[in-house]
Amino acid sequence: MQLNTEPNLPNPDAFYEALIEMHQDLSVADSQMVNAKLILLLGNQIGDMVVLREAMALARKGINAGINAEIKPGINPATSPVADTGSEGRTL
């Protein structure tokens, strides 16, 4: 496990407060948008797919898909043969 789940924030209360304040007076839809932008910004800051995948898996852990759906093992793109071959095309 490369994801750091030990305390790393110097002031957790201030972080949490800032996070909630970020959403003040926003509709649910706008909050969703702000969260999405924040995740993209932080993802780029972390910049390590191993850490990011571990964080995604941990975030999703224990949360089931819809009532009749089951969590499928799924294909891990990190180990699928064509991922990250370096010829994924021009980034536009």
Place this chain on the structure above:
Amino acid sequence: METDYQNLAFEYRRGPDQDAAVAVRHPVVVVGAGPVGLATAIDLAQHGVPVVLLDDDCSLSSGSRAICFAKRTLEIFERLGCGTRMTDKGVSWNVGKVFLQDELIYTFNLLEESGHAKPAFINLQQYYVEGYLAERAVQLPNLQMRWKNRVTGLRQQDDHVAITVDTPDGEYTLQAQYVVAADGSRSAIRKLMGLDTQGRVFKDRFLIADVKMKAEFPTERWFWFDPPFHPNQSVLLHRQPDNVWRIDFQLGWDADPVLEKQPERVLPRVRALLGEDAEFELEWVSVYTFACQRMAKFRHGRVLFAGDSAHGVSPFGARGANSGVQDADNLAWKLRWVLQGLAPDALLDSYAHEREFAADENILNSTRSTDFITPKSEISRTFRDAALKLAKDCQFARRIVNSGRLSMPTVLSDSPLNTADSDSFDGAMVPGAPCTDASIRQGGSDGWLLPHLGGEFTVLAYADGAQAAVAEVAGQLREVSGGAVPSRALLVLGAGQSVADDLNGISVVEDHAGMVARRYDLKARSCYLIRPDQHVAARWRDLSVDAVRDALARAIGQTKGPESCN
């Protein structure tokens, strides 16, 4: 007066096979005279393999269809004798703009480093591409094109395939040692053989409107997400030759494909984009859906599937025709080597292996583009819009925005034909990579590297330094190319170097700008083995005759496995 390729009709001619008492056997029958079938047939024929090319129709592509042709495809067409014509007629472009609603969020430039003969991309209507290839094909006496020849039956035997063909004069049969099924996404051969494709069908519809107009738009690729003139959907605008502009409107799954093709529905959409006063005429209209899918295996005995018959992608990224031409490029030399008895039949297995790998890469990329352009859930839409909104100010988000990842040739990194590196190299020319071009000089005039590499196996060696050292490399090159497996030798000399010795049989080019050395990470005595389709098979820091011969044997499928040399 230029040929009107859109309305060109080829004549059906009764051929001698139709009157033969016993079915005539041919080395290769290619089915489908689209870009992939034509490229395969030309490649084979110009290297001495007689080919019969069957097509159930007698005209070229109806509508512009595939319009973006990538540098690698143009390099292949150059080898087939019509690349320059395509580049001259096509519209070269390298700037793209991405808009969100009514705002430009960023501009990109595909302009590569200099030192490549071909541009990054050209736009050219598919009927021109097919027309130029067809005109090249008729120059080849051992390539028989048979229009209005529809395959209605196919039976595999031990040493041939028996094919039944329907014509305006009725049915006849012929035999082929190998069949190339390049007969498109609705492949008749695939159906006759009871085979299918697996993948994902996307629930979305797109409208293509090709519009002829004198426009002030620059020659750029413009992509809109959610524009005011076509809310909640995407639109793509792209220029083609002859003042034709491709406009691609996303319509959504609920759109009626028949209704949406009617001019009274199309014209208001186009006017909303171009303005009420714009003067234009509709050239071609089409409504399409697409699937990302492929056949489980591209080889079935003596039948080899290539292009859309084998795999399908979304149009975002121009990966359909471009990857199909790479299939042709990969297959033609292998068929030739097997038919001429230079390589075992197993070499054809590597066609399937390599191009299935490439298809997976193309499908992965085009699926990702489609998921970005057509989000499948609310949260997916939210992340998509978040990336677009961030992209205006943040560079990183522009790399996430996905309006199509434009076709790049696949690096065949896990091919059984590769010999793994035993020495350390920098740069992109790993085993399996398609060779990159570079500016060179030969015999006092400027030229390009790639024309020295195609068609046969090439052993490229680099020499720089004293005459004696250069002569030693030349001597070893001569020895390598005299081995059991035919190959030719190319000596690349450092800038300012020349050779006094007789280099009979060895081509010599001067790396006058140091570009070859840089792009291939060459030092004195470095050596590359390059396949007939210009992919790297192996490379070494020190040219060794034995090592090259081992790698050659592996590259033609004589030695199994990447490292089982003995």
